[in-house]
Amino acid sequence: MPHPDAADLVLTDVLFALSDPARLELACRLTEGPLEVAACHPVGGEIPKSTLSHHLKTLREAGVVRNEPYGRQRRVSLRRDDLESRFPGLLAAVLSPALVEASPPR
Amino acid sequence: MPHPDAADLVLTDVLFALSDPARLELACRLTEGPLEVAACHPVGGEIPKSTLSHHLKTLREAGVVRNEPYGRQRRVSLRRDDLESRFPGLLAAVLSPALVEASPPR
DNA sequence: CGAACTGTTCAACTATTATCGAACCATGAG
DNA sequence: CTCATGGTTCGATAATAGTTGAACAGTTCG
Numbered sequence: 001m002p003h004p005d006a007a008d009l010v011l012t013d014v015l016f017a018l019s020d021p022a023r024l025e026l027a028c029r030l031t032e033g034p035l036e037v038a039a040c041h042p043v044g045g046e047i048p049k050s051t052l053s054h055h056l057k058t059l060r061e062a063g064v065v066r067n068e069p070y071g072r073q074r075r076v077s078l079r080r081d082d083l084e085s086r087f088p089g090l091l092a093a094v095l096s097p098a099l100v101e102a103s104p105p106r
Numbered sequence: 107m108p109h110p111d112a113a114d115l116v117l118t119d120v121l122f123a124l125s126d127p128a129r130l131e132l133a134c135r136l137t138e139g140p141l142e143v144a145a146c147h148p149v150g151g152e153i154p155k156s157t158l159s160h161h162l163k164t165l166r167e168a169g170v171v172r173n174e175p176y177g178r179q180r181r182v183s184l185r186r187d188d189l190e191s192r193f194p195g196l197l198a199a200v201l202s203p204a205l206v207e208a209s210p211p212r
Numbered sequence: 213c214g215a216a217c218t219g220t221t222c223a224a225c226t227a228t229t230a231t232c233g234a235a236c237c238a239t240g241a242g
Numbered sequence: 243c244t245c246a247t248g249g250t251t252c253g254a255t256a257a258t259a260g261t262t263g264a265a266c267a268g269t270t271c272g
Contacts, residue, residue, distance in 0.1 A: 001250085011203050012125050019122035020230095037249060048232050053250055058229090072239040073248055087203045093195040097117050107220085126260090143219060154262055159220055164259090178269040179218055 001060070001067060006082035009063040014087065017062035018094055022047075023055050027064060027078060028098045034077035036070065107166070107173060112188035115169040120193065123168035124200055128153075129161050133170060133184060134204045140183035142176065 004010075018024050022042045029035065040056065041047055056076060059065045066077050083091050110116075124130050128148045135141065146162065147153060162182060165171040172183050189197050 011200070011207060012127050012130055015121045015130075015200070016125035019118050019125050021118050024118055024121075049249065050233075050251080051231055054230075054232095057250085069238085071248095072241095074250090087199065089195055089199040090203070093193065093199040094117070094121070097193045097196075101117065155219065156221085156263075157261055160260070160262095163220085175268080177218095180220090 003060060003066055004063045006063070006079070006086055009082065009086045011087060013062040014064060014083070014090070017059050017064050020055070020058075023059055023064075024094070024098050025102065026055070027059065028095050028102065030065065030076065030078040031080075031095060034075045036073045036075055037067075038073070040076055109166060109172055110169045112169070112185070112192055115188065115192045117193060119168040120170060120189070120196070123165050123170050126161070126164075129165055129170075130200070130204050131208065132161070133165065134201050134208065136171065136182065136184040137186075137201060140181045142179045142181055143173075144179070146182055 018027060025042060026040055037052065037056065040052060056065065056067060060067050063079060063082065066079055067074055068077075069075075078091075080091060124133060131148060132146055143158065143162065146158060162171065162173060166173050169185060169188065172185055173180055174183075175181075184197075186197060
């Protein structure tokens, strides 16, 4: 399961990966810490395993997340440091408004 | 020709609009100042007018650029302030690496 | 007005991406 | 080893996005 090197991250690929609401929301939750794949379903409800896996692939191939074996499961984590070194400030700028959108002011 | 209000900008739409190399590069050049549409062709060479217009539409509908009449032409400008107020730091984080990619270190 | 100039919109086609069931693979438990 | 569990990959289909020529619209200039 290939992951791009930190130095090879492509900005447009990262932006594209994060331009989907479900993927952005997941990236947001991953700031809290790694999650098993089963915990990566969108908040609203379950989606088919294959669909989820596809989104994870998009994020992984863009270099946004790492996906590694963990016991009999797999653990998904945000590549914070790699992203920060290649695109400083990007993650913070993208995820902080996403957090606000997730819990709109009332 | 509709432009979304600053308050209505949607993060995923902005990210998507900037996830295309030609559009990202244009946004980058727009930091230098407004451009007429004719000057918005990608650096490599000319593209059909309709294709360019379509990319401008994507950027405009996402709220990244403003497109207003200017004499017999149209002037395209970056919506810096609106983007900054809605998504602080995003533009800087996205466009500064884009500048680097445009002129790779030798 | 009418022609030239700049761009946008339309419509058709192509290409990429999303979705999802089914088949498949790896790991750990019994 | 065998089975159940947790995920990925495959293949087909649907949906969305990109590309383009041609038609159309607004502005200026003669």
